[in-house]
Amino acid sequence: MASVTMTVNGKTVTATIDPRTLLSSFLREHLRLTGTHVGCDTSQCGACVVHVDGRAIKSCTALAVSLDGAHVTTIEGLASDGHLHPMQEAFREHHGLQCGFCTPGMIMSAVDIVNRKGAMLDEHTIREELEGNICRCTGYHNIVKAVAAGAQAMAATKVAAE
Amino acid sequence: MYAFNYQRPKTVRQAAGLLAKAGGDGKLLAGGQTLLPTMKQRLASPAMLIDLNQVDGMGGIELKGRNLHIGAMTKHADVANSHIVKTAIPGLAALAEGIGDPAVRNRGTIGGSIANNDPAADYPAACLGLGATIVTNKRKIPADEFFTGMFDTALEDGEIITKVIFPVPQKAAYEKFPNPASRYAMVGVFVGKKGSDVRVAVTGAGANGVFRLPEFEAALKTRFNAKSLDGLSVPADGLNGDIHASPDYRAHLIGVMAKRAVNKALGK
Numbered sequence: 310m311a312s313v314t315m316t317v318n319g320k321t322v323t324a325t326i327d328p329r330t331l332l333s334s335f336l337r338e339h340l341r342l343t344g345t346h347v348g349c350d351t352s353q354c355g356a357c358v359v360h361v362d363g364r365a366i367k368s369c370t371a372l373a374v375s376l377d378g379a380h381v382t383t384i385e386g387l388a389s390d391g392h393l394h395p396m397q398e399a400f401r402e403h404h405g406l407q408c409g410f411c412t413p414g415m416i417m418s419a420v421d422i423v424n425r426k427g428a429m430l431d432e433h434t435i436r437e438e439l440e441g442n443i444c445r446c447t448g449y450h451n452i453v454k455a456v457a458a459g460a461q462a463m464a465a466t467k468v469a470a471e
Numbered sequence: 472m473y474a475f476n477y478q479r480p481k482t483v484r485q486a487a488g489l490l491a492k493a494g495g496d497g498k499l500l501a502g503g504q505t506l507l508p509t510m511k512q513r514l515a516s517p518a519m520l521i522d523l524n525q526v527d528g529m530g531g532i533e534l535k536g537r538n539l540h541i542g543a544m545t546k547h548a549d550v551a552n553s554h555i556v557k558t559a560i561p562g563l564a565a566l567a568e569g570i571g572d573p574a575v576r577n578r579g580t581i582g583g584s585i586a587n588n589d590p591a592a593d594y595p596a597a598c599l600g601l602g603a604t605i606v607t608n609k610r611k612i613p614a615d616e617f618f619t620g621m622f623d624t625a626l627e628d629g630e631i632i633t634k635v636i637f638p639v640p641q642k643a644a645y646e647k648f649p650n651p652a653s654r655y656a657m658v659g660v661f662v663g664k665k666g667s668d669v670r671v672a673v674t675g676a677g678a679n680g681v682f683r684l685p686e687f688e689a690a691l692k693t694r695f696n697a698k699s700l701d702g703l704s705v706p707a708d709g710l711n712g713d714i715h716a717s718p719d720y721r722a723h724l725i726g727v728m729a730k731r732a733v734n735k736a737l738g739k
Contacts, residue, residue, distance in 0.1 A: 311477050327474070328474075328475065328476075328477035328520070329472050329473075329474060329475070331507075350511070351508055351511070352504065352507075352508055352574075352575065355572070355574065358574055361577075364548070364577040365573060365574045365577060366574050366577050366578050367574045367575065367578075370503060370504060370507050370508060370575075370578065371503060371507070371578065372477075372500070372503065372507070372522075374477055374479075374522075375479075375500065375503070375522050375524050377479070377525075418573070418574065421573065421574075422573070425573075438573055440572040440573070440654070441571070441572025441573055441574045441575060442572075
């Protein structure tokens with residue numbers, strides 16, 4: 310067993326875990342944050358994407374114990390004060406989902422894209438950047454629209470806050 | 472995955488000590504983007520896992536004279552986005568930008584990729600195509616001597632890659648034909664020109680991993696232009712054949728990718 314301490318969605322958590330515990334299992338089974346989904350468990354599908362120290366990673370392909378001291382944000386950490394994050398709102402508004410299984414990963418990746426590439430995202434960029442996220446329902450059309458709209462909404466929110 | 476004894480050393484020396492103690496049963500964990508999936512499939516089951524993520528001084532990108540130093544634990548995304556790399560060797564930054572997907576690039580490391588020497592990995596082609604030097608805790612190994620076969624390197628027991636030194640070329644570029652599903656290189660060609668030295672390195676195609684193409688290099692030395700490669704071909708012997716591409720098809724792709732890489736290096 311090994312000890313790990315990390316900050317998850319702003320709260321410090323410490324646990325003694327089997328070193329084999331993947332970050333995805335740690336979040337879902339130890340912290341009961343089941344918004345992070347495990348689709349393929351082989352780092353292909355991206356349903357498990359979370360942010361670690363501000364960067365998107367596949368939580369099924371990281372050991373929790375290896376992230377001692379890290380700051381983790383999951384889909385549960387995006388909304389604030391009962392209001393959806395602009396990217397979540399854009400997925401709802403543009404119907405960027407059908408079954409919803411891939412959505413947490415899609416949204417975490419989408420927020421990461423905006424953080425890296427800014428608010429003005431063309432369709433090609435969005436499709437390229439979503440390479441590591443698979444959706445088996447939508448054909449991606451509305452996901453791409455949602456990401457473009459969410460990106461602009463994130464920028465507008467930021468401006469409004471300043 | 473099977474259980475393992477987890478260790479988190481703080482220095483390279485501690486890591487090397489642990490690796491020696493584990494005998495052949497220890498594995499180093501860098502970004503884990505290959506090792507962890509392999510362990511999950513139970514294709515690897517190290518008794519000891521030595522995590523390098525908290526080891527000091529293994530990251531960072533620095534230009535020293537005409538050499539680019541990249542720490543072994545530097546992530547693909549950091550190489551891809553580094554202003555220093557983009558300025559010194561744009562072809563290397565572009566190669567890093569094409570590895571896996573954004574989330575994988577945020578974890579995977581240059582040292583891990585090179586130590587694994589996957590026959591379809593991108594970085595080995597850059598190391599060979601730029602004449603890099605792989606620096607370990609024990610010695611400096613020229614790329615030409617480092618990649619010894621599929622998933623095999625010159626690394627000895629207890630040896631840890633600490634950084635990679637790339638001589639800055641005049642021109643360099645990488646072109647790959649990715650598998651449409653996995654995005655791994657079915658064929659990738661790295662071309663580098665430094666003074667009169669021209670290197671052409673091929674990944675994804677060789678049954679023994681990355682290799683150089685002396686005939687292509689000689690032709691490009693005479694004149695660094697895609698037309699110089701007209702009429703040259705690569706024998707299909709010793710190339711990989713699988714459901715994705717036959718050896719003949721890969722041989723053909725090598726010629727096509729090499730020309731594209733030369734054009735890209737020339738800014739065409």
